[in-house]
Amino acid sequence: MLLLAAAMLAAPDYHSAIAPILERRCTGCHRKGEIGPMPLETYREVRPWARAIREAVLRKKMPPWFAVSGKFANDPSLTKEEIALIEQWADAKAPEGKPQPRPAAKPPQLPAADLILSTPAPIRIPAKSELEYQYIILQPGFREERWVTRADVRPTDRRAVHHLVVYVRPPGASWLATHAPNQFFTAKPEEGVTTADILAVYTPGSGPMSLPADMARRIAPGSDIVLQIHYNPYGRASQDQPQVHLWFAKTKPRYNVLTLQLNQPRLLIPPFAKDHAETVSGTLPGDALLLSFLPHLHLRGKSFEYRLVAPGGRIESLLKVEPYDFFWQLQYRLETPRPLKKGARLQAEAHWDNSASNPRNPDPSAEVTYCEPSRCEMMIGFFDVAVPADMDKETYFLRR
Ligand code: HEC
Known part of the structure; x- marks a missing residue:
């Protein structure tokens, strides 16, 4: 009896209780090459942040989510129980516990993209001072219509990208028509407005654009793909060379x-x-x-x-x-x-x-x-x- 009570009172430890929560809700961003400022994949990485993690989840700062009404499929919020576990663990000085055999929580592997659109050369991003919106026109040369079911925008420096919009410019459109393809440029204010359709929007933490069965986004034959990128300098000069990975439907969707x-x-x-x-x-x-x-x-x-x-x-x-x-x-x-x-x-x-x-x-x-x-x-x-x-x-x- 006493032993049981002691076990029930024991604080949750990292390996049995905390790591699974972090893997499900945090390490997608808090890993090397991602936008989180520190990796949270191992006990050694997590331990120094225990108090900060407690604060961040109690104040609902992390994971980032700001909807106060509506029900959403991609709501990453922690449950009350998960928040309580993290709080008890941090208050008990973040015990490690014993490593548990757990299936590696890797994000699901996508099949290889049907098409990868690459920008031809990187763009330099200064350490300070905001850059104007950057545009680049890519010409995939589609002879037939394509139906895009999934699009994954991959910047090479995710920290520098505030947002990136992938537009489909139909053949003959006048928008940005005076600019040469395959090089970055800035547009005049009156050129920035368009009714071109949007294929995908990348923002920090957004993940790939992925549509339900029977749905896709149409690209008309002969269309250009236009990227519009808002870079946010973050104190260190860097460069970025974004790619857009596309997956196509095999048949016309509904x-x-x-x-x-x-x-x-x-x-x-x-x-x-x-x-x-x-x-x-x-x-x-x-x-x-x-x-x-x-x-x-x-x-x-x-x-x-x-x-x-x-x-x-x-x-x-x-x-x-x-x-x-x-x-x-x-x-x-x-x-x-x-x-x-x-x-x-x-x-x-x-x-x-x-x-x-x-x-x-x-x-x-x-x-x-x-x-x-x-x-x-x-x-x-x-x-x-x-x-x-x-x-x-x-x-x-x-x-x-
Ligand atoms: C969508 C990406 C994303 C997810 C998911 C995410 N984080 Fe973060 N996190 C960030 C970014 C970017 C920052 C730095 C900017 C900020 O504080 O908003 C940050 C900051 C933090 C900080 C503050 C660091 C400091 O300097 O004080 C903590 C602690 C933290 N995250 C913990 C977590 C935990 C715990 C989870 C999961 C429950 C989580 N994050 C999920 C991206 C993410």
């Missing part, structure tokens, strides 16, 4: 997946405003299956909410992200895709803190407008929908 946006370009945030709000809304031109969200604001962002407004005016929150954190541009994938009818009204509301008490605010005295560099703001509510496979973005938006 659904084409489109990335749409609730975009508010007419922003005006007054100087020193502590809580400035903007809303924007739009109606869907046709039936669609709602799949996921990716809200985008800059350094003054406080919160972002997507809502569905029913015809009678009743409002349903689909996702609320709070606090909004510029360094975590996360995608939120619905646990169950949501069928929406033609005419469904979606609304986005964002809040900003332009006061001096926002430690990230680059200039509280500025009247802030819309532009790409981090000193300005943006408000884009990206969301993915699935539409019938014979529709592309253009035909989906034709009034029928």
Whole structure:
């Protein structure tokens, strides 16, 4: 009896209780070559961080996740029990315990990509001072349409990439048409806006774009692939040479997946405003299956909410992200895709803190407008929908 009680009271140890949690929820980022600042794969690596880990999970700082409403398939949050185990373990001075035979928790191995698009040479990233958005046009030379089921964007210096968007530019499009392919360039402000469809978005910790069965993203024959990259210097000069790995469907799927946006370009945030709000809304031109969200604001962002407004005016929150954190541009994938009818009204509301008490605010005295560099703001509510496979973005938006 006494022995049993002692065992029950014994603090959880690293090998039996903590390592499995870290492998499931942390080491994807906290390993060499990934974005976490320190590896957490062995007891020796983890031990010095025990208190910091306790703080990070108790305050829900780690793993990064900011949805306060909605149910999402990729929610990495720890359970109450897991948090309690980590707390008890750290409070008991982080005992090691005995190594346990455990299956190695390696991420599932993907089959080799059907196509790897490489940038021809690395781009230099300075130690300091923000780089303008970098663009590069790649020409895969597709003679037939392709249906992309999975895309994995692989920067070579993940720490330097704030976000990377992979666009599909259909043949004959005028967007960035004056720029030569296969070399990095910067665009003029008026060139940066496009309606080109998005194939994938890479942000720190986002993982590959991977679509459910029967869904894919169409690439029209003759399309170019355009990368748009926002680099964030981090104190050490480096370089990056991103690749995009693509997997294709063997047969035409039932659904084409489109990335749409609730975009508010007419922003005006007054100087020193502590809580400035903007809303924007739009109606869907046709039936669609709602799949996921990716809200985008800059350094003054406080919160972002997507809502569905029913015809009678009743409002349903689909996702609320709070606090909004510029360094975590996360995608939120619905646990169950949501069928929406033609005419469904979606609304986005964002809040900003332009006061001096926002430690990230680059200039509280500025009247802030819309532009790409981090000193300005943006408000884009990206969301993915699935539409019938014979529709592309253009035909989906034709009034029928
Ligand atoms: C999606 C990637 C990602 C995941 C998953 C992740 N981390 Fe992190 N972690 C980071 C990054 C990047 C930082 C540094 C920036 C920051 O603090 O936000 C960080 C910072 C930390 C810190 C603070 C280090 C310091 O300097 O004080 C701790 C502690 C930590 N993580 C523990 C964990 C634990 C424990 C888990 C799992 C429960 C986890 N992280 C999951 C990426 C991640």
